Amino acid sequence: MKLIYTHENRLLVFNIQNIVENAGISIILKNEYAAGAVGDLVPHETWVELWVKDDSDYDKAMHIIESSCNTINAAGWVCHHCTEKNDASFDFCWHCHNSAP
Ligand SMILES: [Zn+2]
Known part of the structure; x- marks a missing residue:
């Protein structure tokens, strides 16, 4: 088994799961219920x-x-403070924590 994808946004992970499984590839999900351990x-x-x-x-x-x-x-954004590229799902820059425009 090899890890192919992980993301803090569970919806993105489940979306990727659907896309990959529709291509006929067998997938195993890990940490599906680990959100209860946050903290x-x-x-x-x-x-x-x-x-x-x-x-x-x-x-x-x-x-x-x-x-x-x-x-x-494609709908990601670039931080005005540090010019780092951020995923569209991020409300704050992952690098400098400046808020999204
Ligand atoms: Zn930034």
Whole structure:
């Protein structure tokens, strides 16, 4: 098994899961119920993770994800304070914590 995708936004993870599974690739979800441990664990350890069951599907899955993420991230934003590029789902710059425009 190989990790192919994780994100703090569970909806993005489930969206990627649908896209990859529709391409005929078997997926395993990890941390689906870890959100209840927020506060006890490092935050990124509670993010939902997508893993391919068969390592030979890894390259195909990553190609599908890259193609779809280019579409998803098209609406991202650039921080006016530090010029860092941020995902559209972020309300604050991940780098300097300045609020989104
Ligand atoms: Zn910034």
